[in-house]
Amino acid sequence: MKVTAINGSPRKNGNTYLALKRVCDELEKQGIETEILQVGSESYTGCRACGACAKLGKCAFGDKDGSNEIAEKLAASDGILIGSPVYYGDINGTLKCLLDRVFYSRGRDFRFKPGAAVVALRRGGAIHTYHTINNYFGITEMIQVPSIYWNDVHGAAVGECEQDEEAMDMMYAIGRNMAYLLKMKEASNVQPPEPFTKTKTNFIR
Numbered sequence: 001m002k003v004t005a006i007n008g009s010p011r012k013n014g015n016t017y018l019a020l021k022r023v024c025d026e027l028e029k030q031g032i033e034t035e036i037l038q039v040g041s042e043s044y045t046g047c048r049a050c051g052a053c054a055k056l057g058k059c060a061f062g063d064k065d066g067s068n069e070i071a072e073k074l075a076a077s078d079g080i081l082i083g084s085p086v087y088y089g090d091i092n093g094t095l096k097c098l099l100d101r102v103f104y105s106r107g108r109d110f111r112f113k114p115g116a117a118v119v120a121l122r123r124g125g126a127i128h129t130y131h132t133i134n135n136y137f138g139i140t141e142m143i144q145v146p147s148i149y150w151n152d153v154h155g156a157a158v159g160e161c162e163q164d165e166e167a168m169d170m171m172y173a174i175g176r177n178m179a180y181l182l183k184m185k186e187a188s189n190v191q192p193p194e195p196f197t198k199t200k201t202n203f204i205r
């Protein structure tokens with residue numbers, strides 16, 4: 001089994017990375033392969049709402065900037081971790097551009113995969129950022145991994161989050177709980193419900 005983690009921070013080995021690493025260390029300890037993808041230092045444009053992905057099954061622009069490759073890795077994984085630094089009370093811009101396109105074009109391939117959000121910040125905006133990431137999980141029928149708090153690690157300079165011992169315990173808990181869900185799924189013969197075409201109503205009056 002494999003879990004792929006996305007590091008949205010432009011700081012490759014910063015606090016978001018260290019938090020994700022703590023989750024991944026526990027997963028690895030339990031025999032689950034992990035990979036952390038460094039996306040925050042790349043350039044992605046936002047979704048252009050061209051709608052081509054509905055026919056192509058992938059983002060029309062994603063072969064150029066590597067985002068389709070990331071989407072493919074997530075689709076091939078058993079679990080997904082998404083980590084973001086808090087920027088102005090929300091996920092950072094690069095990550096938002098990437099996630100909008102990846103989830104809009106490939107979200108149907110993430111159904112019932114366990115997913116967990118991880119956020120790194122200095123002081124304020126953690127819960128909103130956590131909810132932002134969970135929005136992607138919720139709309140694609142992913143399973144939100146339970147934790148013992150709301151998955152935030154505190155620190156400003158690189159490495160400071162490691163002094164936030166409760167947060168690092170939280171990361172360990174995410175790893176443990178995700179491993180448990182993955183093993184439960186693997187051991188089960190129960191198949192997830194088939195996707196269906198929903199009625200789409202717009203709020204136009």
Ligand SMILES: Cc1cc2nc3c(=O)[nH]c(=O)nc-3n(C[C@H](O)[C@H](O)[C@H](O)COP(=O)(O)O)c2cc1C
Pocket residue numbers: 009010011013014015016017084085086087088089090120121122123124125154155156157158
């Ligand atoms: C542009 C920018 C905006 C930020 N906005 C916030 C914020 O709204 N709230 C906060 O607590 N920290 C904020 N920070 C601090 C970072 O979230 C914090 O340093 C975090 O640990 C960075 O994680 P990283 O090391 O993975 O990059 C901001 C940092 C930058 C560069």
